[in-house]
Amino acid sequence: MASLDWSQCPVVESIPGKVSGAWVFKGTRTPVSIVFENLEDGMTIDEVIEQFPLTREQVKAVLGFAARSLDAPVAGR
Numbered sequence: 001m002a003s004l005d006w007s008q009c010p011v012v013e014s015i016p017g018k019v020s021g022a023w024v025f026k027g028t029r030t031p032v033s034i035v036f037e038n039l040e041d042g043m044t045i046d047e048v049i050e051q052f053p054l055t056r057e058q059v060k061a062v063l064g065f066a067a068r069s070l071d072a073p074v075a076g077r
Helices: 033-040 045-051 056-069
Strands: none
Touching: 033 045, 033 056, 045 056
16 A cells, blocks of 8 residues: 655644654644554544644544545556
8 A cells, every 4th residue: 555645634744853754743743643543542533632732623634634545546557
């Protein structure tokens, strides 16, 4: 599976030297991966929002971006 082009997601940023250049939510040091890892571990969106400095809108934006990327055509197919 190809990796997502997170540069197209408006609520995230990657800045060299900030959290080792990982994709984080804009204005934070919270990696985007934290949402997926915690949901995978069984947390709800509400629990993620309680544990990390995120809003429901930010979480929904990254989940929506990831879901829409599944609809994108795959190069070479």
